[in-house]
Amino acid sequence: MAGYTPMILQYLSVKEQAKDAFLFFRLGDFYEMFFEDAIHASRELEITLTGREGGGDRKIPMCGVPYHSAENYISRLVDKGYKVAICEQVEDPTAAKGVVRREIVRIITPGTVMETKALDGKTNNFIAAVVRVGGMLGLAACDLSTGELYVTSFPEQMESLIDEINVYQPSELIGDGSLLDKVQAAAVWSRHLALTPREPMEEDKLAAQYGEEELSRLSGARYRAVSVLTGYLDETQKRSLGHVRTIHSYEPNQYMILDHYTRRNLELTETVRDRNKKGSLLWLLDRTQTSMGARLLRRWIDKPLLSKASVEARLDAVETLYLDLILRDDIRAELQPIYDLERLVGRVAFGNASGRDLNALRSSLRRIPRLTALCGQSGSKTLQAVVEGTDDCADLADLIETVIVDEPPVSIREGGLIRSGYDDYLDQLREASTNGKKWLAELERQEREATGIKSLKIGYNKVFGYYLEVSKANLGMLPEGRYERKQTLANAERFVTPELKEKERLILEAEDKMIDLEYEKFIELRDHLALHLHRLQKAAGVIAELDAYQSLATVSAERRFARPRISEGYDLHIEEGKHPVVEAMMDGAPFIANGTSLLKDEQWMLLITGPNMAGKSTYMRQVALICVMAQIGCFVPAKSAVVPLIDRIFTRIGAADDLIGGQSTFMVEMKDIQTMTEKATSNSLVIIDELGRGTSTGEGMAIAQAVIEYVHHHIGCKALVSTHFHELAHLEESLPSLANARMAVEESGDNVTFLRRLVPGAASTSYGIYCAQLAGLPQSIIGRAYELLDGSESARIAPEPKKLPDGVAEARAIVQLSMFDEPAAATESGSGRRKASPKAEQLADELRKLDLFNLTPMQAMQWLNDMKIKLNQ
Numbered sequence: 001m002a003g004y005t006p007m008i009l010q011y012l013s014v015k016e017q018a019k020d021a022f023l024f025f026r027l028g029d030f031y032e033m034f035f036e037d038a039i040h041a042s043r044e045l046e047i048t049l050t051g052r053e054g055g056g057d058r059k060i061p062m063c064g065v066p067y068h069s070a071e072n073y074i075s076r077l078v079d080k081g082y083k084v085a086i087c088e089q090v091e092d093p094t095a096a097k098g099v100v101r102r103e104i105v106r107i108i109t110p111g112t113v114m115e116t117k118a119l120d121g122k123t124n125n126f127i128a129a130v131v132r133v134g135g136m137l138g139l140a141a142c143d144l145s146t147g148e149l150y151v152t153s154f155p156e157q158m159e160s161l162i163d164e165i166n167v168y169q170p171s172e173l174i175g176d177g178s179l180l181d182k183v184q185a186a187a188v189w190s191r192h193l194a195l196t197p198r199e200p201m202e203e204d205k206l207a208a209q210y211g212e213e214e215l216s217r218l219s220g221a222r223y224r225a226v227s228v229l230t231g232y233l234d235e236t237q238k239r240s241l242g243h244v245r246t247i248h249s250y251e252p253n254q255y256m257i258l259d260h261y262t263r264r265n266l267e268l269t270e271t272v273r274d275r276n277k278k279g280s281l282l283w284l285l286d287r288t289q290t291s292m293g294a295r296l297l298r299r300w301i302d303k304p305l306l307s308k309a310s311v312e313a314r315l316d317a318v319e320t321l322y323l324d325l326i327l328r329d330d331i332r333a334e335l336q337p338i339y340d341l342e343r344l345v346g347r348v349a350f351g352n353a354s355g356r357d358l359n360a361l362r363s364s365l366r367r368i369p370r371l372t373a374l375c376g377q378s379g380s381k382t383l384q385a386v387v388e389g390t391d392d393c394a395d396l397a398d399l400i401e402t403v404i405v406d407e408p409p410v411s412i413r414e415g416g417l418i419r420s421g422y423d424d425y426l427d428q429l430r431e432a433s434t435n436g437k438k439w440l441a442e443l444e445r446q447e448r449e450a451t452g453i454k455s456l457k458i459g460y461n462k463v464f465g466y467y468l469e470v471s472k473a474n475l476g477m478l479p480e481g482r483y484e485r486k487q488t489l490a491n492a493e494r495f496v497t498p499e500l501k502e503k504e505r506l507i508l509e510a511e512d513k514m515i516d517l518e519y520e521k522f523i524e525l526r527d528h529l530a531l532h533l534h535r536l537q538k539a540a541g542v543i544a545e546l547d548a549y550q551s552l553a554t555v556s557a558e559r560r561f562a563r564p565r566i567s568e569g570y571d572l573h574i575e576e577g578k579h580p581v582v583e584a585m586m587d588g589a590p591f592i593a594n595g596t597s598l599l600k601d602e603q604w605m606l607l608i609t610g611p612n613m614a615g616k617s618t619y620m621r622q623v624a625l626i627c628v629m630a631q632i633g634c635f636v637p638a639k640s641a642v643v644p645l646i647d648r649i650f651t652r653i654g655a656a657d658d659l660i661g662g663q664s665t666f667m668v669e670m671k672d673i674q675t676m677t678e679k680a681t682s683n684s685l686v687i688i689d690e691l692g693r694g695t696s697t698g699e700g701m702a703i704a705q706a707v708i709e710y711v712h713h714h715i716g717c718k719a720l721v722s723t724h725f726h727e728l729a730h731l732e733e734s735l736p737s738l739a740n741a742r743m744a745v746e747e748s749g750d751n752v753t754f755l756r757r758l759v760p761g762a763a764s765t766s767y768g769i770y771c772a773q774l775a776g777l778p779q780s781i782i783g784r785a786y787e788l789l790d791g792s793e794s795a796r797i798a799p800e801p802k803k804l805p806d807g808v809a810e811a812r813a814i815v816q817l818s819m820f821d822e823p824a825a826a827t828e829s830g831s832g833r834r835k836a837s838p839k840a841e842q843l844a845d846e847l848r849k850l851d852l853f854n855l856t857p858m859q860a861m862q863w864l865n866d867m868k869i870k871l872n873q
C-alpha cells in the first residue's frame with residue numbers, strides 16, 4: 001500500500017467493508033470505481049476504463065458514472081445479480097481538513113432494491129433467509145419495498161424448503177452456508193439467485209426492530225431466520241426500517257402444497273414454454289386495479305387455502321360482487337386511481353419519498369371512505385369484516401394537503417413544495433423574495449428612463465449575481481461613473497450598484513432560507529407520516545384485499561364461472577368442467593366441457609387413454625385448476641362443482657422443464673413419483689401424464705402398472721393418469737376404484753376428428769402415426785412406421801383395423817406383402833416355408849432396391865401406383 005495518496009488509502013479502507021460489492025465512491029459529481037471493480041464494471045456497464053495517478057508505481061484503473069444518472073447503472077448491475085455499495089461524502093468538503101470523510105450509506109443488492117424504476121409493480125421482490133436449527137428448517141422472506149415479512153418452519157427436508165422458497169421466488173437468498181449450497185445445487189431457479197451466507201444479528205438490535213412481543217411468538221428456526229434476515233437488512237440498508245415491523249408467521253400446512261413442477265405444469269403464474277404471464281392462471285384471474293391487489297392475488301394463487309371456513313368467506317365476498325354488477329363497477333372505479341400505497345409507505349419509511357409521492361399517498365387515502373361505505377352496504381359479511389373499523393387516515397391525508405402544493409416538483413431540495421399559508425416565516429421569506437423581484441423590475445424601469453437606454457436590462461447569473469446590462473452600442477449614452485463595471489462581454493457590458501448588491505443579498509438570502517425551510521418542513525411532514533406507517537399499511541392491506549375480491553368476481557362473472565361447493569369429504573364432482581385458460585386463449589372457438597367424478601364409493605382413479613392431441617393433458621390440468629381456483633376462493637369454470645379440500649397436488653406432466661437440472665426425463669419422472677409416493681395423502685390429487693413414457697416400452701408399462709397399483713392400494717387419493725399404453729386397460733378389472741376413460745375420436749373415411757369428449761372405456765390405439773402424418777412427416781417414414789407397428793402390434797395384441805388415408809393404406813398393403821415375402825426368400829435356402837409367388841417376389845425385389853430417402857412424396861406415390869398396376873395385371 002506504500003505510496004498511495006490519502007484518498008486512495010481511504011478508498012481501500014472503505015472497500016474492505018464491501019468486498020463482495022462494487023464500491024461506488026463519490027468524488028464530486030461522480031461515483032468512481034477503482035482497481036478490480038473498475039475493470040469489472042467497465043466491462044459490465046460498457047463504460048470507458050481510464051487510469052488515475054494514485055501514488056503507486058502504476059496508474060490505477062478507474063471508471064466512473066455521473067451521480068445524477070447513477071440509478072440506471074446501479075440497477076443494471078443489481079439486475080445482473082451484483083451488489084453495489086454507495087459511498088458518500090459525509091462532511092462538507094469546504095469544512096473538511098484533509099480528505100473529506102466518506103462512508104458507505106447503503107448497499108443495494110438484488111433483494112433490497114427500493115428504486116421504483118427497477119421494480120415491477122405487480123410482482124413482489126423478495127429476499128429470503130434459510131436456516132437450520134436442530135432438525136428444523138426455517139425460512140423468512142421479506143419484500144423491503146412493501147415491508148411484508150413472512151416466516152415459517154418445517155422438519156428438515158430439502159424438497160419442502162425448495163417448495164417454500166419457490167412460493168417467494170426470491171432474487172436473493174441468505175442464511176446458513178451449507179443450506180445455501182444445497183439450495184443452489186437444486187438448480188430449479190428461473191432467475192439468477194444471489195446467495196450470501198450470514199449469521200443472526202445481536203438480540204437486542206433484533207428486539208429494537210420488532211419489539212419483544214412480536215418476537216415472543218417466534219422460536220427456534222423461525223427466530224433464527226428472522227434474525228439472519230433482519231441482520232442482513234440492517235447491515236446493507238444502514239437505517240431504521242420502520243415499515244418492517246409485523247412478522248407474519250404461518251404453518252406450511254395451512255395451505256395447499258404445490259411443488260415446483262406442479263406450479264410450473266399447471267402454469268399458475270407463468271407459462272412453461274416461455275415463462276410469460278400471458279397464458280397463466282394469474283393472467284386470466286388478474287383484473288386487479290392496483291399493484292397491491294395484483295401482488296396479493298398472486299399470493300393467493302401461490303397459496304390456496306386449506307380451511308373450509310376461510311375459503312367460504314372469500315367465496316361469499318366474490319359471490320356478492322359477482323351478482324351485483326353496479327357494486328362491482330363502483331368498487332373498481334374507486335380502486336382504479338389508487339397508487340401503490342404499500343410501496344409509497346415503504347418509501348416514506350426509507351426516507352426517499354418525494355412531494356409527488358406524498359400527494360399520491362394523499363389522493364389514494366381519500367378513496368378509502370367511499371370504498372368502506374360501498375363494502376359496508378354490500379350485504380357481504382366478508383366485505384363488511386374487511387372494512388370494519390378501517391382507519392381511513394384522513395388526518396394524514398389532511399395534513400399532506402395542508403402542507404404540500406398540488407403539483408410539487410420532482411426534487412425535494414429545490415423548493416416549490418410547501419403551500420403558502422402553512423408556515424408564517426416561509427411566507428415572509430417568499431414575500432421578501434417577491435418584493436425584491438418587484439424592486440428589481442422597478443429599478444430596471446427607472447434606469448431605462450434615466451439613461452434613455454431602452455434595451456438596458458437586469459439579469460442574473462450564479463457567478464456575478466444580479467447585474468445591469470448595457471449593449472456595446474448604447475454604452476455611449478451611459479453617464480460616466482453611474483454604475484460600477486463588473487464584466488465585459490463581446491457585445492455588452494455588465495454593471496452593478498451598491499444598492500443592487502444590497503438587494504441581491506436580501507433576495508438570495510431569502511431564497512436560500514426558503515429552500516432550506518421548505519426542505520425542513522417537508523422532512524418534518526415525512527417524519528410525522530413515518531410515525532403512522534402501521535396505520536397506512538393496514539389501509540393498504542384493506543385495499544389490496546378488496547381489489548383481489550373484485551378481480552376474482554369480475555373474471556368469474558365475465559366468464560360465467562360457478563360457485564364451487566366446498567366439501568370436507570372426499571368426493572370430487574365436476575359437471576361440465578372447462579380449462580379456463582385454454583378456453584380463454586381459444587379466441588371464441590368452442591371449448592368442449594367434460595365432467596369429472598372421483599368418488600370414494602365408486603371410482604377415484606381414472607386411467608385415460610386416447611390419441612395424442614385429443615385433449616388428455618388439457619383435461620387433467622383442468623381438474624387440478626378447478627381445485628386450485630376453488631381453494632383460493634374463486635368461482636370455477638364448470639356448470640357445478642363439489643370440491644373437497646385438497647392438501648396437495650402432484651403433477652407429472654410433459655418434459656419441457658426437465659432439462660434445467662440436466663437430468664434425464666425419465667430420472668426426473670421417477671424422482672417425482674418417488675416424492676409422490678412418500679408425501680401424498682388420501683386428500684391429495686395426483687396427475688400423471690404419459691406415465692412411464694421415458695423408458696423402454698416393456699419396462700415403462702411395468703412401472704406404470706406398479707405405480708397405479710401403489711396409488712390405488714396404499715395412497716387412496718384421487719388420481720388421473722394418462723397413458724399411451726392402452727394395454728393397461730385391463731387394470732380396470734383388478735382395481736375396483738379405477739375406471740378407464742378415453743378421449744373420444746370420430747373416424748370418417750381418411751380423417752380422424754378429435755371430439756374432445758371424455759367417455760368411459762379404453763382406447764385401442766394412440767393414433768400416434770396419424771398425428772405424425774398430420775404434422776407433415778414424409779410419407780416414407782409414415783409407411784415405415786406402420787410397417788413396424790403392424791409387426792410389433794401383431795406380436796402383442798391384435799389391433800383393431802384402422803381406417804387410413806388411401807396412400808397410407810396402399811403403402812401398408814405393399815409393405816405387408818414384402819414383409820410376408822421376406823422369409824419366403826429365405827426358404828429357398830432350405831428352411832422349408834411357404835414360397836412366394838413370382839409376382840410378389842419381383843415386387844419385393846423392387847421394393848428392397850427402392851431408395852426411400854431420396855424420393856419425393858410424389859415419386860413415391862408414382863411408384864406405388866406403378867406397383868399397383870403391376871399387381872393387378
Ligand SMILES: Nc1ncnc2c1ncn2[C@@H]1O[C@H](COP(=O)(O)OP(=O)(O)OP(=O)(O)O)[C@@H](O)[C@H]1O
Pocket residue numbers: 582590591592593610611612613614615616617618619756
Ligand atoms: N375440451 C377441449 N375443447 C376444445 N379444445 C380442446 C379441448 N381439450 C384440448 N383442446 C385442444 O387440443 C389441444 C391438444 O390438447 P392436449 O395437449 O390436452 O392433448 P393430449 O391428448 O394431451 O395430447 P398429447 O398426448 O400429444 O400431449 C389443446 O392445445 C387444445 O387447443
